[in-house]
Amino acid sequence: MVTRTVRIGSSHGLHARPAKLFTQAAAAAPNPVTIAKGDGKAVNAASILGVISLGVEFGDYVTLSSEGDGADATLDELTELLVTDHDQA
Amino acid sequence: MRMTGTGIGQAVAVGPVARMPEPLATPADVRSTIGVDAEKARAVESLGRVARALEDRGAKAGGTARDVLEAQAMMAEDPTLSDSIDELLGQGKTAERAVSEAFAAFRDQLAAMGGYLGERAADLDDVAQRVIADLLGVPAPGVPELDEPFVLVARDLAPADTALLDLDKVLALVTSDGGPTSHTAILAREKSIVAVVGVLDALSLADGETVVVDAAAGSVVSEPSDDEIAAARARIADRAALVDAPATPGALADGTAIPLLANLGSSKAAQAAADQGAEGVGLFRTEFLFLDAGGSAPTIDEQRAHYVELLEAFPGKKVVVRLLDAGADKPLEFLNDAHEENPALGLRGLRALRVSEDILREQLTALAEADKVTSADLWVMAPMVSTVEETTYFVSLAKELGLKTVGVMVEVPSIALLADRVMAEADFASIGTNDLTQYTLAADRLLGSVASFQDPWHPAVLRLVGEVGAAGARAGKPVGICGEAAADPLLAVVLVGLGATTLSMSPSALADVRASLSRYTLDEARRFAETALAASGAAEARAAVTAAVESPKETHS
Numbered sequence: 001m002v003t004r005t006v007r008i009g010s011s012h013g014l015h016a017r018p019a020k021l022f023t024q025a026a027a028a029a030p031n032p033v034t035i036a037k038g039d040g041k042a043v044n045a046a047s048i049l050g051v052i053s054l055g056v057e058f059g060d061y062v063t064l065s066s067e068g069d070g071a072d073a074t075l076d077e078l079t080e081l082l083v084t085d086h087d088q089a
Numbered sequence: 090m091r092m093t094g095t096g097i098g099q100a101v102a103v104g105p106v107a108r109m110p111e112p113l114a115t116p117a118d119v120r121s122t123i124g125v126d127a128e129k130a131r132a133v134e135s136l137g138r139v140a141r142a143l144e145d146r147g148a149k150a151g152g153t154a155r156d157v158l159e160a161q162a163m164m165a166e167d168p169t170l171s172d173s174i175d176e177l178l179g180q181g182k183t184a185e186r187a188v189s190e191a192f193a194a195f196r197d198q199l200a201a202m203g204g205y206l207g208e209r210a211a212d213l214d215d216v217a218q219r220v221i222a223d224l225l226g227v228p229a230p231g232v233p234e235l236d237e238p239f240v241l242v243a244r245d246l247a248p249a250d251t252a253l254l255d256l257d258k259v260l261a262l263v264t265s266d267g268g269p270t271s272h273t274a275i276l277a278r279e280k281s282i283v284a285v286v287g288v289l290d291a292l293s294l295a296d297g298e299t300v301v302v303d304a305a306a307g308s309v310v311s312e313p314s315d316d317e318i319a320a321a322r323a324r325i326a327d328r329a330a331l332v333d334a335p336a337t338p339g340a341l342a343d344g345t346a347i348p349l350l351a352n353l354g355s356s357k358a359a360q361a362a363a364d365q366g367a368e369g370v371g372l373f374r375t376e377f378l379f380l381d382a383g384g385s386a387p388t389i390d391e392q393r394a395h396y397v398e399l400l401e402a403f404p405g406k407k408v409v410v411r412l413l414d415a416g417a418d419k420p421l422e423f424l425n426d427a428h429e430e431n432p433a434l435g436l437r438g439l440r441a442l443r444v445s446e447d448i449l450r451e452q453l454t455a456l457a458e459a460d461k462v463t464s465a466d467l468w469v470m471a472p473m474v475s476t477v478e479e480t481t482y483f484v485s486l487a488k489e490l491g492l493k494t495v496g497v498m499v500e501v502p503s504i505a506l507l508a509d510r511v512m513a514e515a516d517f518a519s520i521g522t523n524d525l526t527q528y529t530l531a532a533d534r535l536l537g538s539v540a541s542f543q544d545p546w547h548p549a550v551l552r553l554v555g556e557v558g559a560a561g562a563r564a565g566k567p568v569g570i571c572g573e574a575a576a577d578p579l580l581a582v583v584l585v586g587l588g589a590t591t592l593s594m595s596p597s598a599l600a601d602v603r604a605s606l607s608r609y610t611l612d613e614a615r616r617f618a619e620t621a622l623a624a625s626g627a628a629e630a631r632a633a634v635t636a637a638v639e640s641p642k643e644t645h646s
Binding site: 015019024044047050052057 | 195206
């Protein structure tokens with residue numbers, strides 16, 4: 001099991017467009033990934049409804065978990081998405 | 090009857106109501122007659138079909154709408170939702186009922202969280218309705234199609250509805266639900282549609298009745314009197330006249346000329362800006378040339394071709410080109426590839442160009458060459474200048490390379506405070522109010538949590554503008570404004586009162602600012618500026634000037 005704890009960089013939190021980008025990337029990853037806010041319940045990171053309903057805001061910490069071959073690379077990629085501010089254009 | 094809600098924008102509309110069809114009834118909780126597997130196949134098929142249709146609409150709509158529609162498509166095929174539907178189908182429910190229950194459970198969860206998430210509940214309701222309509226073989230609920238323009242009245246508009254609205258047919262949007270951050274409001278703002286959202290009694294309006302929708306007042310008037318309709322039509326005509334009027338040069342009521350210029354990000358938009366009455370270009374951003382060039386800087390020849398195209402659109406007019414402003418929100422690896430903790434305070438603007446002086450020299454050379462073969466009056470300026478020494482460096486380098494009129498942007502408080510010494514070196518100054526506000530209030534303009542500090546009405550920012558204005562007047566040199574502040578019709582007057590001699594803005598704001606300037610004399614503008622400077626904060630400054638404007642003016646007979 002590989003885990004990463006990440007601080008959210010998107011100024012509007014993990015809703016709408018950032019949530020869509022993150023979920024799309026998680027769904028495309030070869031390994032199943034879960035995401036939890038703080039020490040809350042982990043949800044399927046490929047579920048946009050699950051991700052949105054976490055109510056993650058800018059500056060919140062979330063923990064990503066995955067396992068198997070390539071889990072490290074998958075989490076690196078997803079971490080990058082979470083620390084980026086997608087709302088600045 | 091007069092109903093109130095939250096108005097989006099300043100415009101007004103009059104027209105007949107067209108109601109959005111009411112949502113489909115909740116499917117009855119009856120036992121499936123065709124078995125779990127057959128229901129499951131129906132559900133999967135409909136969910137997929139709706140997802141594909143939403144993706145198609147997204148691709149057609151583009152922009153912000155595309156992201157929202159793609160997110161909705163993902164909701165339709167969400168794995169968590171799919172698990173929940175399967176579980177309900179396993180209990181012997183029909184596909185319609187299972188879809189309805191599963192979506193409703195998530196919807197309630199989002200609605201209970203309130204705020205932004207609560208407003209996403211409408212997105213989910215919309216997907217559920219589309220899937221149920223598909224299962225039932227009935228048309229999906231959507232925007233009414235009428236031959237005549239109408240005022241669309243709905244509970245709330247889902248992104249899929251707003252994305253494909255025929256703007257020629259929609260006079261205004263009125264919703265009973267949804268707040269200022271709902272999709273209806275966001276899209277109304279983006280597409281400049283008159284809208285009033287959150288009007289509690291909106292659904293009491295009947296198809297075909299005439300209403301006056303006033304976004305400025307946040308009101309919807311049903312059964313309006315003839316006078317009310319006439320007043321609204323007069324405002325609509327004024328507004329149209331404002332936009333269509335042959336653009337006269339910007340000037341105050343006493344005839345003081347205040348040239349109105351355009352902010353442009355590419356030479357392609359130059360002709361359109363000239364058509365909208367821009368008397369030149371006050372800020373031409375050159376980043377796109379470098380961002381589009383891939384991993385390296387464009388050649389002198391490539392740059393010159395772009396500058397020639399730009400300058401040819403404004404023969405005989407002033408065109409102010411800003412040198413490459415990389416860094417902070419627009420990183421360019423060939424200029425600065427170091428990771429910075431505080432990029433807004435880092436190696437950006439002129440600081441970065443100075444480190445890669447060959448890039449700066451090439452850009453200045455390309456500009457000087459373009460200037461030689463065109464008739465526009467080319468001015469150049471450096472971004473993010475923070476010392477007098479940097480001013481001297483840039484001005485002498487640009488002149489050495491053949492540029493005639495060379496100035497600096499005022500974005501950093503240090504240089505505004507030393508404006509006298511800066512104006513002795515530079516031919517002009519142009520104030521970038523967005524960055525000047527960010528640096529004065531020490532609030533990252535890209536950070537939502539401190540967005541409330543980013544208000545150019547703040548007297549601290551205005552005082553700095555005043556310093557530059559006064560220094561420009563003493564030196565007999567022009568001071569322009571090229572930030573978003575210049576696009577605020579009332580603040581534009583204050584900025585002129587503080588000494589701005591030209592205003593530059595996105596072309597769509599020109600008509601409103603031109604009309605606002607023409608109402609006041611230079612003495613009045615100076616009085617408003619004093620009023621704003623005397624306030625203790627941004628909101629107070631805006632309120633005090635608004636009150637001063639609305640108090641009876643001395644009449645000139």
